[in-house]
Amino acid sequence: MKKTIVAMLVAMAAMLLLVVGPAQSKGHLSGQLEIFSWWAGDEGPALQALIDLYEKAHPNVEVVNATVTGGSGVNAKAVLKTRMLGGEPPDSFQVHAGQELIGTWVKADRMEDLTFLFKEQGWMEAFPEGLVELIGTDAGIWSVPVNIHRSNVIWYVPANLDKWGIKAPESWDDFFAVAPKIKEAGVVPLALAQNWTANHLWESVALASLGPDNWDALWTGKLAFDSPEGVKAWELFGKVLEFTNDDASSLSWQQATDMVVDGRAAFNVMGDWAAGYMSTTKKLAPGSGFGWAAAPGTGGEFMFLADSFGLPKGAPNRDNVVAWLALLGSKEGSDAFNPLKGSISARTDSDLSVYNDYAKSASADFGKDRIVGSLAHGVTANEGFMNDFASVMEMFLKSRNAEAAGKAAQQIAMKNGIGK
Amino acid sequence: MPNRDRIKAFLTLLPSMILIGVFVYGFIGNTFWLSLTDWGGVAALAENPVRNYAGLTNYKELFTGFLGGGFRQDLVNAVYYSVMLLAGAIGTGLIIAILLDNKPRGEAVFRTIFLYPMSLSFIVTGTIWRWLLAPQGGVNILPTYAGLKPLEFKWLSSTGAIFEFNWQNLLLIGLYIVAAVLIVAGLMAIKQDPPRALKRFLLPGIAIGLATWLFGDLLPKALFMEETHGFNLATIGIIMATIWQYSGYTMALYLAGFTGISQDLRDASMLDGATTAQYYRYIALPMLKPITISAVIILSHISLKMFDLIFAMTGPDNAETGHPALNMYLTTFRANDFAKGAAIAIILFLIAATFIIPYLISSYRQRSTR
Amino acid sequence: MAQVELVDVCKRFGATEVVHDANLSIDDNEFIVLVGPSGCGKSTILRMIAGLETISGGEIKINGRRVNEVMPKDRDVAMVFQNYALYPHMSVFENMAFSLRMARLGKDEIHRKVNKAADILELTPYLQRKPAALSGGQRQRVAMGRAIVRSPSVFLFDEPLSNLDAQLRTQMRMELKKMHLKMKTTTIYVTHDQIEAMTLADRIVILKDGMVQQVGTPVEVYEKPDNRFVAGFIGNPPTNLLPAVVSRGSDGDEISFCGVTFPVTLPAGCKDQDQVLAGIRPDSIKRDGALAALPEQWLIDGKVVVSEIVGSQSLLEFTMGEASVIAELEGRVPAAPGQTMKLGLNLENLLLFDPETEQAIR
């Protein structure tokens, strides 16, 4: 029923197109636009800002904001998959840019190529070249990034470091030099939280150990996980773990951040949503209240992750989606969204005056640093690998056997077709 | 006449039979079929995904594959969850029910208090208990109120394990268990029917035990590498929360049963010289056997379906506290490995069936002998 | 073998007192029946003796020992309940063996005792059955068996026969009597059925509203009821109670009721012109041949209202003057309603009650 109505609407829209011709303005869009995401809580207002902009430009379109909360996207993804399998795709859905989208949806041939839109909107120039490469394949570009987060950041409270007489470490060797001292003083050198944050820490450590070229080589299949370099990354990670709290798996990432804020821990490696948490919830001033640096050994490298929206094949209101995607990639749209979300814009030309101090510094780095993709947040590997990697991580946390972890990681890489 | 009645009855039942046939058994069948395919991997979510018949590959990988270690630990966890939940919830519920059955002051209030956790969703329970079991909070600081040192136990993040065994020796352990069960059954039956007990239980039990002990080394290894699994201490917190939630339920079951026993029976047993404990042991509990059986079945099913509580308490990727149901969800909807997810579902289904089918058979037999 | 003594025993449930100052002394080997209408406190008294109910006041002694605070199992009493209270999940054998198991008797001894009891009660073929597979009478016997295996010094029965049909009841009544004659155990038996009371008891205790009305042998309570209630409760059909006036003259005592004056011998408690209730047992009313044995002045005409023939006896309701009277006559008496019949009253058995206090005038 609904479908036939939608089909009729589409047909009518097509006829209108024929009559009015391609010159019709955006204001003439009508019907619905269903946006599927897991942005309900803290991110709700940022999404709403975008929807407001959209509704102003297209008053006749009814925007349906479909959110599925919980499990940091796990639940939303499950619902999305059932809908897609049932042949009832939403108009547009949130997805981590990169392999998480490509491995699941592009390989399954469920997405439309957006190259036409990128060309039309001039985004090939507006977005950094490395980024477009990471979110696309040879066959096309598959989603429009709305934001950029940085994964490889180490956080601290400057006043506390002064008290303990230490500096933010530039390399893991720096860290190992001071960590025992801090630990003796009863302070956890590096705060860690539940399972996924271990993956998050791993990617920063591995990037430091491997360097950006080898990191990229891992994901193109040119470097094996059980190569000497790969195993060395696990070894370094094992050493780092020795300076983390042992109740990690029962803490949320916020609680790990709290440990740093309260002075119970010295450092924490976390994505830059931690900046939003510390400034908004903890009311600390960026720079003075809390400080940050690139994770040890990853200076000059920007490990990114991005939320993006794509255009599923068979979307009921395709024209409305195209208009939505155009808004997401626009300067106006991304500068409305990102300051609220606590992320930076993927565009190189964004208006920095509306961003806070942290975002300004991150934006500057994003413009000049070497850009690499995050594993923990879906850029470099498909979902199958990510799921299995969680098990490998659990195995390593228990056994601390770098050799075995490297082997296991290589096995799951082959199983999940990494680099193919 | 009876024939017409039969047709009418059949016609009345037909719609529900069809619905159940399609939506329950049809889907179970479909899941089983999927578990025999290779549906998964990169094109799993294509509009018409390719599904090739793959035989028992998925099951084999789960039980003996390199990457099935997580699932195997989950399975072991599930067994421990079941055993502990059954013992804990039935034991606690029974004790509370006995206390309340003796009509203390404010019995109605207590009954409501104990039943209340039942009405909470697992998510709420999980959240409450995650706070209570936090390393520096709740339960761990309880002793400080008595002037003692706080507890250090990591309820949800401990990495310790007890009762560990090597998965390679699964066959060996299985045989020992079979032998032990046979011997115990034999010892229990020996009073009533010695020759049968000896022939049917004791001798085979001892034979299997001995043979396993002597020739166990010749058994094939269940896995190519050493892999230990055990009762993870981090699951204690989750078990506690589940018991907390369900002992009120077993209490209500038992209390209703106790109240239904005539006061005369209790009086009679007292005159017969039974103490209160003996009354419950010899009279009340045996009379409530049907209640115990249904509690066991319901609770074991709950423990097999445990999902939301673990999700709320320790998150999706915590191997220490994992559960096959959680694993199934993640395998299916996160890793897109639909065939393997289906295989896990079928394994859970079969385990559940081992609980329910004996019950169905025995109640069916009872009805037909009556 | 035991004596049981109740001294000023009271029972209160909250504020309501349901047993008031009961006094009773039961001899060794005696068969005592507590009888009274439903709700009068019979079971409560029995349960206090058993120890299943606390005693609110007074004391109960068994063999001279105060047992108020003694646990039921230590009082050496056994009880048979109205609904038998068999353990449904146990076989007949296990039901009977339970108390012996609780007493930690040896296996052989348990077998011996249970088998003996089963033998007496003819339960041997049913020992392996569950109670659900037994008839009412068999269950009743199991309940009894459960009591006798312990050879207690006091048996307590709470309306044990009231769930049986009439025929079985009569049969079991006889068996109970025989059993008592054989075992001679002190027995306290509760019933609301006065026939059971009359047939079984060595002595009857009649209760009303938690108060003991009279204690005596069946003949005593039948012939010399202490009050109007006992007269009405014991005997079936009940005693006819007729308003009457007595006069004591120089030429002898007289009593008038139904418009007729009868010469009688009045007890000492009567004064001239007292208003009394005259109690005449239905079997004190005679006719035909039996009339010859009575003085002329005790004859009276009765008009038949209804008549029933019950076996070898007949029950008739007459009107005599104003009053309506029930008579139990020997033989099958053919009588049509409205017919007038010549009757005689045997006033030797005349009962007199004070209409105010309802006590017997003696």
Ligand SMILES: Nc1ncnc2c1ncn2[C@@H]1O[C@H](COP(=O)(O)OP(=O)(O)O)[C@@H](O)[C@H]1O
């Ligand atoms: N547990 C109780 N609580 C309150 N009242 C009771 C209780 N048991 C008996 N009674 C009351 O005590 C009176 C005597 O009861 P009972 O001894 O059972 O009478 P019966 O002579 O019929 O056996 C009745 O009025 C009954 O309502």
Ligand SMILES: [Mg+2]
């Ligand atoms: Mg009674």
